[in-house]
Amino acid sequence: MAFRTDTKALVMAALADGPKHGYAVAKAVRESSGGLLKLGEGQLYPALYALEAEGWVIGEWDEEETNRRIYRLTDEGRTELAGRVSKWHEFADAVARVLPQPEGA
Amino acid sequence: MIESYIRSLDVAIGDRLPAEVKAQRLREAEGHLRMAAEELNQLEAIRRYGGARAVANAMVRVHRGYETASTWRLSLPLLVGAVLGYAIQFPLHSLIPGLRGRGPFAYEVWLLAIIYIGQFVVRVAQTRRWLFWPAQVERLGFTVVVCLLARSRIPHLLSFEFLVISIRASAVYLALNALTLGAAALADRRRVRRA
Numbered sequence: 231m232a233f234r235t236d237t238k239a240l241v242m243a244a245l246a247d248g249p250k251h252g253y254a255v256a257k258a259v260r261e262s263s264g265g266l267l268k269l270g271e272g273q274l275y276p277a278l279y280a281l282e283a284e285g286w287v288i289g290e291w292d293e294e295e296t297n298r299r300i301y302r303l304t305d306e307g308r309t310e311l312a313g314r315v316s317k318w319h320e321f322a323d324a325v326a327r328v329l330p331q332p333e334g335a
Numbered sequence: 336m337i338e339s340y341i342r343s344l345d346v347a348i349g350d351r352l353p354a355e356v357k358a359q360r361l362r363e364a365e366g367h368l369r370m371a372a373e374e375l376n377q378l379e380a381i382r383r384y385g386g387a388r389a390v391a392n393a394m395v396r397v398h399r400g401y402e403t404a405s406t407w408r409l410s411l412p413l414l415v416g417a418v419l420g421y422a423i424q425f426p427l428h429s430l431i432p433g434l435r436g437r438g439p440f441a442y443e444v445w446l447l448a449i450i451y452i453g454q455f456v457v458r459v460a461q462t463r464r465w466l467f468w469p470a471q472v473e474r475l476g477f478t479v480v481v482c483l484l485a486r487s488r489i490p491h492l493l494s495f496e497f498l499v500i501s502i503r504a505s506a507v508y509l510a511l512n513a514l515t516l517g518a519a520a521l522a523d524r525r526r527v528r529r530a
Contacts (some may be wrong), residue, residue, distance in 0.1 A: 253365065253370045271367065273387035275360070276393035283397070297366025299359075 239314040249302035336377040347391030410466040
């Protein structure tokens with residue numbers, strides 16, 4: 231893709247409908263995008279840690295599965311996500327107005 | 336295979352993270368790979384996770400807030416840029432008619448110095464490291480090589496005009512660096528202290 235992906239927004243969006251561990255976040259992004267967006271899974275965790283440092287997600291170890299850390303979106307994270315979603319749509323609309331329609335559409 | 340990957344990740348992180356943080360990161364990575372391997376296979380799970388060194392560097396960078404590799408290595412792209420820029424002067428000088436006969440490198444040297452400063456600022460912002468001294472030493476080394484080559488192979492580089500312009504451009508470059516990047520250095524040091 232020529233347009234830069236906002237990885238943090240994708241991760242927060244995947245967490246918006248409920249807490250998940252990292253693997254489930256990667257899977258949610260892949261499946262929601264129909265397989266088009268494949269986050270480098272090893273790079274997903276640094277993104278999660280950065281979000282955690284910002285206070286936009288909180289990570290806690292799963293009590294049942296000791297090797298899994300469950301992440302959930304905080305209220306600040308939801309606000310941040312809403313802002314990013316709004317900016318993204320503004321950007322996407324602007325690009326759509328400039329680009330021609332695909333052939334056959 | 337997963338154990339081997341986790342060992343590689345452990346080695347790649349080294350002592351760049353506090354022991355407790357490192358143990359948590361490795362534990363989480365192992366958990367992720369085991370989940371992925373149940374669905375795929377170990378090899379594919381590791382492939383999707385990415386190279387141990389890249390993952391380790393990203394983890395360290397997020398934790399500390401700045402790039403941790405050697406400043407010498409981080410400043411190498413600047414040297415490559417300087418070499419390319421220098422090499423581009425020759426075809427430019429021979430291709431653009433207006434530059435011919437006006438004396439070599441009158442504008443190019445200034446232009447390249449400004450481009451180099453731009454590159455330097457971008458690289459410092461990207462890595463969040465103070466690359467001033469390694470970049471200076473590498474650039475000086477390159478200049479020495481060019482001078483040696485010039486002495487033996489390119490007679491017009493020995494012109495007095497070229498030497499004067501080079502010295503002036505270097506002085507401007509150093510002064511601008513000192514002024515505009517001093518603040519970046521202080522900020523970098525504060526961040527390193529906090530980390």
